[in-house]
Amino acid sequence: MSQKIPRIEIVAVGSELLTSHFQDTDSPYIVTQLEKLGLTPAFRTILSDEEEILRQGLQDALQRSELCFIIGGLGPTEDDRTREILASLLKKKLIFHEEILTSIRQRFARRGLTMPPSNLKQAYVIEGSQILPNHHGTAPGQWLEERQKIIVLLPGPPQELQPMFATYVRPRLERWRIYQVYQARLKLTGITESQIEEKIKDLYPSSGQPQLTTLAYPGQIEILISAQSQNSLEEAQEKVNQMVDKLRSRLGAYIFTTQGEALEEVVGQLLRQRGETLAVAESCTGGLLGHRLTNIPGSSDYFRLGTVVYSNEAKIKLLGVSPETLAKYGAVSQEVAREMALGLQKLAGTTHTLAITGIAGPGGGTPSKPVGLVYTARAGEDGCQVIKNQFLGARELVKFQSSQKALEMLWRYLTQLQE
Amino acid sequence: MSQKIPRIEIVAVGSELLTSHFQDTDSPYIVTQLEKLGLTPAFRTILSDEEEILRQGLQDALQRSELCFIIGGLGPTEDDRTREILASLLKKKLIFHEEILTSIRQRFARRGLTMPPSNLKQAYVIEGSQILPNHHGTAPGQWLEERQKIIVLLPGPPQELQPMFATYVRPRLERWRIYQVYQARLKLTGITESQIEEKIKDLYPSSGQPQLTTLAYPGQIEILISAQSQNSLEEAQEKVNQMVDKLRSRLGAYIFTTQGEALEEVVGQLLRQRGETLAVAESCTGGLLGHRLTNIPGSSDYFRLGTVVYSNEAKIKLLGVSPETLAKYGAVSQEVAREMALGLQKLAGTTHTLAITGIAGPGGGTPSKPVGLVYTARAGEDGCQVIKNQFLGARELVKFQSSQKALEMLWRYLTQLQE
Structure with a gap:
C-alpha cells in the first residue's frame, strides 16, 4: 500500500537561471522522473541567489509543500548559500562529516590537485540528513525528513x-x-493539426482517461497517450492500446510510429529489414537530410552517399542534370527534381534515391516561384515520383519540412500506405 | 529620475506547464524583455491550475513581491481561475465591461461564429484595473496598482x-x-573553458562591472559581457568595450566574433568579402557541415557543393579516393582525409575545400581508432592541411565538434590567426 501523496515543489536556486542566458534543465528532468511514478509537482520555483530572496522563497516552499526538491547553491563559493539558509530556517545545526571531506580531497587528488579551502564547507550537512553521495562532483546531496516534511x-x-x-x-x-x-507516443506526417482534430474529436475521453496531448510542429504532429491504473501496468497499458487502435483506424495512413522514433529512424529500420540502400541529393536543404539520416547510429548499413548540389554547376557535374532543363525550367522545378533523383540513381547505384530542390528563403523568391516552393523527388525500381510543395515559415522550417516530405515519400513507398 | 526598483516575480499558471510535454515560454520572453530595461526578476514560479495551489501560490507572490506578472488562466474554461482567485485574494469585485464583450463577440463574428456563453467571463475585469487590449485573442490583460503592489x-x-x-x-x-x-557576445573556438579561466581570471572585475558570464559547449565557448550605467548607453558601452579589448589581447586567436554570430556565418562573411568559394566532403558528419553552412541566408554566394561520402565506394567514386589508400590506412585516417579534400578540389573547382572523416559512435570504435577519432582536412591554394582530433561525447556532439573544427581550420586560414 502506498502512502498519502505529498504536495510536491521543485525549487531551483541560482540568479543565472533568472537571466535569458541560462535555462534550468534540472527541474524538467525531475518532472520527467516524477511522471514515471505517476507524480506531479504542485509548484515549480526559481529563486535568485540573493540572501533575502532565497530565504523568503525557501520559507514559502517549506510552508506550502510537503516534499521539496531544492536544487543548487551547494557549491564552494560565497554565492552558494542554500545549505546555510535552510539549516537556519529549520533551526538545525550543520554537522561536519570527515568522510565527505576525505572524498572531496580524493576527488581533487585524482586530478593531481589540492583541495582549495573554500570546498571545506561542502563537508557540512544539515543535522539529521541522510547523505546522498555525489560520484560526479564534490557537493553531496541530502535527504531530510522532519515534521512530516521531506526536503531533498x-x-x-x-x-x-x-x-x-x-x-x-x-x-x-x-x-x-x-x-x-503507460504512454504511447504517436508521430504523424502529411496531415495538419486541425485535420486531425476533425477526424478524432469524438474520441477524446470524457473522463480524461486515457489522456491525449497533441503537439504540433511544421511537418510533424505528435499525439501522446497516457493512462494510469491503481492496479497494474497491464491495465494502464490496455487503456492506452485501445486508444491507439482507435486512432490508428482513423489516422493510420499518417502515423509513422507509436513509440516516438524520428521519421529518419523509421525509414532506416524499413531499409535495414529489406536490405536496401539509399542516397540523397539536396539543394535547398543543404545537407540536413543527410544529417538527419546519419544521426541514427548504424545508418551506414543503408545510407550510402549524399550530394549537396547547391549550384547549377554542381547539379550538372555531379548528377548529370541537363543544362537545357536548368535553362528552360529553372533549378527549382519538377523537371530538375526528377533529373536529380534519376541522375543520383545512376551515380550511387542505390535501391532508392531522394532529391530536393527549392527556395528556403528569406531571399530568392519570385511571384511565380515564392519562398517555400520545394520539389521533392523519390526514385526507385518503380521509376520516379515528384511532389510540388509550398511550405510556410522561416528558412530552417522550410529546410526541415522539405527533408520531412522527402522522407515521407520514401516511407509511403516502403509501407505502401496511401495518403 | 527613475523610481525605486520593485521586487519582481513572474508567475505562470497551468498544470500542463508542470508536465514534461509543455514548456513555459512566456516567462523566458518576459525575462528577456525585462533585461532590455536592466531589470531582473527575483522569483519565477509555475503553479498548477488546482484551486488550492493557485490560491496559495498567488498569495505568496503578492506578499513577497512588488511587481507580479501573472500569466495564463484567463481563458473561458472551468480550469481558468486566475481572474476569480486574484480578485478574491485582493478582496476586489470583478466588474463587467460591455466594450470587452463587444470586442470578443466581434472576434467570433469575423470567423463567422457566435460567441459561446463560456466566453462571457472574459469580459469581467478586477475593480480598478487598467485594461490591456488583446488584439490577437479574447482575454484582455489587466494592469492593477494597489497598495504599492503592481499586478499585471x-x-x-x-x-x-x-x-x-x-x-x-x-x-x-x-x-x-x-x-x-550594453552587451557583447564573444564566441571562441579551439580552446577549453578551463584554459580560458587560466588566461583571464585576473580580469574578472571585483565590483561586478562589467559582468562576465561564460557558457561552455563542446567546440564552442561564449563569453557574455554586459554593463550598466545610470547615465547613458555610451558609458555602459565604454565599459564593455574596454573589457572586450582586454579579452582580445589575451584570447584574440580564439575569438571568432564579438557580436554572437555562428562560426559558419563568420566564415561565410569572409568568403563573400574575398569573392571565394567553398565545397565540403563529409563522412561521419553526414551532411551537418553543409546544413550549417546553408542555414545562413545568401550562402549560395560562396557555397557550391557538398558530398556526403558515407561508404568507401562513395569516397572512391565521387572524390577519387584511392582504394589502396582505403585498404592500407582505413577510411578514418589522415591519408583518406587528405585525398578527400584534394579530390573534392578537383571535382568542385572551388577556392577552398573541407573534408571530414571519423567515427561518430556509439558503434564502430576500436582500441586503435576509438569513437570520437576524427580527421579534418582543409585544401586550398596553399595545399592541404589535416588535423587529427579526439572528441568526447555522444554521436551528435562528435558530429558538431567535427564540423566546428573543419570550420575553424578555414577560419584560421582566412584570418591568418595562429592558435
Missing part, C-alpha cells in the same frame, strides 16, 4: 544531479508510486 | 501575450529603467 537537497550541475537522483532519490520515492503509467 | 495579468498564448506586452506593458515599465544595458 541536490547539486545543480546536471551531470551530478541526474545520476544522484537515479541512484539515491528515485528508490526513496517508490513509496508514493500508486499509479502505473 | 497576461494571457497565456505567446501570440497574444507578446504583442500585448510590447504595446501596453513595456511602456509602463519605462519608469524603472535606470540602467542602460
